[in-house]
Amino acid sequence: MWMTLLFPNSSAHSPDTLLGMNLIINDSSIGLSQPALIKKGIKMLNLENCRPVKTPLTPAVQLHTATDEDHQEFLKLNRNYRSYTGMLNYLACRTRPDLAAPVSILSKFNQKPGMSHWREVVHCWKYLKGTSELGLILQPKQDKIMDRISWYTDTTWAEDQESQISRSGSLAFWESCPILWNSKKQKNITMSSTESELNALSDGEQENQWLTLLIEELWKTRLGPTLFHIDNKGLLEKLKNFGSNSKTKHLDIKAKNLREKFKNNEIAVELVPSSKMMANSLTKAAPLSSIKKLQKECLSILSPTNKEGC
Structure with a gap:
């Protein structure tokens, strides 16, 4: 359909591959596998x-x-x-x-x-x-479409027994479609789970600045404040009522940067139960329950003979 619109006299069929990926397109979704x-x-x-x-x-x-x-x-x-x-x-x-x-x-x-x-x-x-x-499924859900990006950031704490360095995971959705994800070791040893979660949120917020600019430029739109989902109550309290002391001096720059954006309504932060944390399986060798949760939100059965899965 796209090829016909671009080249009316062309007999080319609709694209079915993209950079080595199978591409399945229908009226409501795009599937990549x-x-x-x-x-x-x-x-x-x-x-x-x-x-x-x-x-x-x-x-x-x-x-x-x-x-x-x-x-x-x-x-x-x-x-x-x-x-x-x-x-x-x-x-x-x-x-x-x-x-x-x-x-x-x-x-x-x-x-x-x-x-x-x-x-x-x-x-x-x-x-x-x-x-x-x-395969990856890009299918906007009418009841979930929002004019902003939604992030899930999570982390382990001292997960690596040799280095004691935590691992962060983050997952971004736009119009309910997964558009960015990562899993990586943090750069420093953290003294608490809250500090570890702060690192993950800070990294996600920095990544979000680029992602927001990209979407706004490509779609000629203006996005609302990005919504970040976290599952650490202590971190949410620090963003709302941050006070520096001898135990948190080393957190000042990251925490104050996030708090400023939080106060200026540039980002929103929402506490979710750990059972609903979508990024959990991006932080470790996850159990089946976490894997299934991620599969349900991001993946679907895609094959040339079963396009209904798209």
């Missing part, structure tokens, strides 16, 4: 007949730096660890937000992988074996 890449990775690992697993990583798994002996044991497999994490990263960045945390966690060991890391890489591909038809 990468089944070919998933099939390629599964074939390279000889997992065509494997039993699928339900989560990308073993829930609550803790991975540690490989010993020299463990690394040598992995090298005997004659596998290129980075090839498989690289393919996972390509999926996570484009159509599979449910892979964001696994990719971030597994890629940490690209330089010196061990057998435990490799087992989790294989585990992730077994998960993809059972979810290969899932």
Whole structure:
């Protein structure tokens, strides 16, 4: 339809691929998926007949730096660890937000992988074996359309047992469609869960400045104050009533920047129950309940033979 409008005399069919992704377009939604890449990775690992697993990583798994002996044991497999994490990263960045945390966690060991890391890489591909038809769904919901971006930011606290550094996860929606997500280690060790949540919110707010400008420029519109969802009551209290003391001096710059935007109605912050925190599965090796929550909001079954899933 788009090609016909742009080139009336063209016999070209509607686009069905975009930068290596399958593209399914109908009147109410757009679906993006990468089944070919998933099939390629599964074939390279000889997992065509494997039993699928339900989560990308073993829930609550803790991975540690490989010993020299463990690394040598992995090298005997004659596998290129980075090839498989690289393919996972390509999926996570484009159509599979449910892979964001696994990719971030597994890629940490690209330089010196061990057998435990490799087992989790294989585990992730077994998960993809059972979810290969899932893809990103962009489908505005009439009852949820708002004139502003909605963010979910969450974090673990001292999740990495070796470095004690927390991991942040964030997920942005516009008109109820997932448009941006990430999972990454924080830059510093935090002294409390509130400080860890503050880092995640601050990073999300900075990312949001660019995202807001991009949407306003492309759509020629003016967005309202961005709504941030958090699940830490202490952080919300700090934004409303921030007072500096010896224990919070190091938080002053980030907290005061957020509080100023909060007071000036440039952003809104809303407390949500942890059970409804959409970004939870972007912070760790999440349980099935968190994975399903993310799948429900961001993904759908997409295949050329089942366009109704779009």
